[in-house]
Amino acid sequence: MARFKNRGIDILVCTTVIEVGVDAPNATIIVIEHAERFGLSQLHQLRGRVGRGISPSKCLLVSSAKRTDLATRRLKVMEEPGDGFQIAEEDMRLRGPGEMFGVRQSGIPEFRIGDIVRDGDIMTLARRVGEEVIRQLPDAEIAKIKALAVRRWGRPMHLSDIA
Numbered sequence: 001m002a003r004f005k006n007r008g009i010d011i012l013v014c015t016t017v018i019e020v021g022v023d024a025p026n027a028t029i030i031v032i033e034h035a036e037r038f039g040l041s042q043l044h045q046l047r048g049r050v051g052r053g054i055s056p057s058k059c060l061l062v063s064s065a066k067r068t069d070l071a072t073r074r075l076k077v078m079e080e081p082g083d084g085f086q087i088a089e090e091d092m093r094l095r096g097p098g099e100m101f102g103v104r105q106s107g108i109p110e111f112r113i114g115d116i117v118r119d120g121d122i123m124t125l126a127r128r129v130g131e132e133v134i135r136q137l138p139d140a141e142i143a144k145i146k147a148l149a150v151r152r153w154g155r156p157m158h159l160s161d162i163a
Contacts, residue, residue, distance in 0.1 A: 001014070001018065001022055004024060005022070005024040007026055016038075016042065016046065018046070018049055019042060019045045019046055019049070023052060024049070024052070025054075026053055026055075027050045027051075027052070027053075027057070028050055028053070028056065028057045029058050029059075030046060030049055030050045030057075030058075030059050031060045031062060032046055032047075032060070032061050033062050035063045035075060036063040036064055036067040036068075036071035036072075036075060039074070039095070040074050040077055040078070040087050040090060040091040041088065041091055043061070043074070043078050044078070044084055044087045046059075047059040059078075061075055061078060063075060070094060074094065077090045
């Protein structure tokens, strides 16, 4: 990798180890084989290894003709020039956000109502309104609400569940 970075060689064949930490401004083309096997974040990281200098760059995604519908959707996302935030949002739509306070890294969490991907804006608004209401309530009222929530859902609430 050092020889490639220092222009001692023109072509570097490697694993995804180059995904992080390699800054070779002279790199202008990356070919990713079996691109259907990678997630959006990893494809974005790999694509980011080229185009760091002044020369135009290309990222070529080579995939198997036999791929899942989900893999095809991921590759379609990578066809569009997008920033990391847009790609992360689409990745969350495709894979789900996983558990915020658990170990699962993907999948849709089990919300009692709503869908965090589809209803994210209204959930954010509801949280803000709830926080404003809670700020105006006396401690005794908040304690009553917590007790009702425990009775309703059958488990103690943590601070992260409430505020």
